[in-house]
Amino acid sequence: MELGFDGASMGVIARSAGVSKGTLYVYFADKSSLFEAIVEEEKIEQGKTAFNFDPERDLDTTLPEFGRAYISLLCRPGGGSAIRTVMAIAERMPEVGSRFYTQVIAHTVDRFAAYLDARARLGELVIEDTQLAAWQFMQMCQATLFQAFIFQAKPAPSPEQIAKVVDSATDVFFAAYRRI
Secondary structure, eight states: OOSHHHHOOHHHHHHHHTSOHHHHHHHOSSHHHHHHHHHHHHHHHHHHSOOOOOTTSOHHHHHHHHHHHHHHHHTSTTHHHHHHHHHHHTTTOHHHHHHHIIIIIIHHHHHHHHHHHHHHHTTSBOOSOHHHHHHHHHHHHHTTTHHHHHTTSSOOOOHHHHHHHHHHHHHHHHHHHBOO
């Protein structure tokens, strides 16, 4: 993770892990397989964060709680390394990037959009495209936090910084989509 795909040889990875190259090859056929495991690990890590999209749950609780949990997950210490690594190898190994996008990012968007669909059916929201609305909310929650973190311009944001951005995103989202 520290050296990236090109900088890390199987020998360097084995030394860092404290195992022999032979042991490493027992688990991973090649460096590509090892980096594909990063996608699976990130999927598992994000799966541990239980976003509560119960359709019966109110918007005023769900949106800010989801936004805070989502940004805390994206900007967790060490979490940026996996994302940076996948981004760096996605052009060379599009299947890895595609799998990460589908299984990690789009999966969360789909679940959130389904929640928004349910709340729209109840008449609380007026949204033509809940997929787009889900993306918009998630991107607004990232504002000023995620890119600075992922590019290592700033450390992981504090809970207070996250709350400020997510509360603003929630206000903007409700201004656009909440039935008055």
